[in-house]
Amino acid sequence: MNQNSIKSLPSLTDENYEQIFNVYQDENGNYYYNLLQSVAIPTNLPPGFYNKYNVVYGDTWPYISYKNYNTPNLWWVITSANSIIDPTSIPTPGTSLYILDPNIVSQILDQVANSVNA
Numbered sequence: 001m002n003q004n005s006i007k008s009l010p011s012l013t014d015e016n017y018e019q020i021f022n023v024y025q026d027e028n029g030n031y032y033y034n035l036l037q038s039v040a041i042p043t044n045l046p047p048g049f050y051n052k053y054n055v056v057y058g059d060t061w062p063y064i065s066y067k068n069y070n071t072p073n074l075w076w077v078i079t080s081a082n083s084i085i086d087p088t089s090i091p092t093p094g095t096s097l098y099i100l101d102p103n104i105v106s107q108i109l110d111q112v113a114n115s116v117n118a
Helices: 014-020 061-069 072-081 102-117
Strands: 022-025 031-034 050-054 096-100
Touching: 050 061, 061 072, 061 096, 072 096, 072 102, 096 102
Parallel strands: none
Antiparallel strands: 022 031, 050 096
């Protein structure tokens, strides 16, 4: 996982992801996530806590994550912040999304990481 491409963002271990999603691993070492259990992100954040992003043709959740956080692995933060129920759906061009500020994302990742150690 390369979540520390933005220097202020810590990386998460596989165990940390279990605090966000139910994680399953098959015999080949591939991970599967149950997205029904997720991190709750408030929907009424003040404007300084996020930027707006308009979806363009060809965007996927991992690509939007890469464009905004320099890693495809934070797609779940974007879908959670925008109350996307089905993250397997393709984002609709023209849709306006909330992209959390990297400092807020860093706090979320820290909380998840600390919850494992608690």
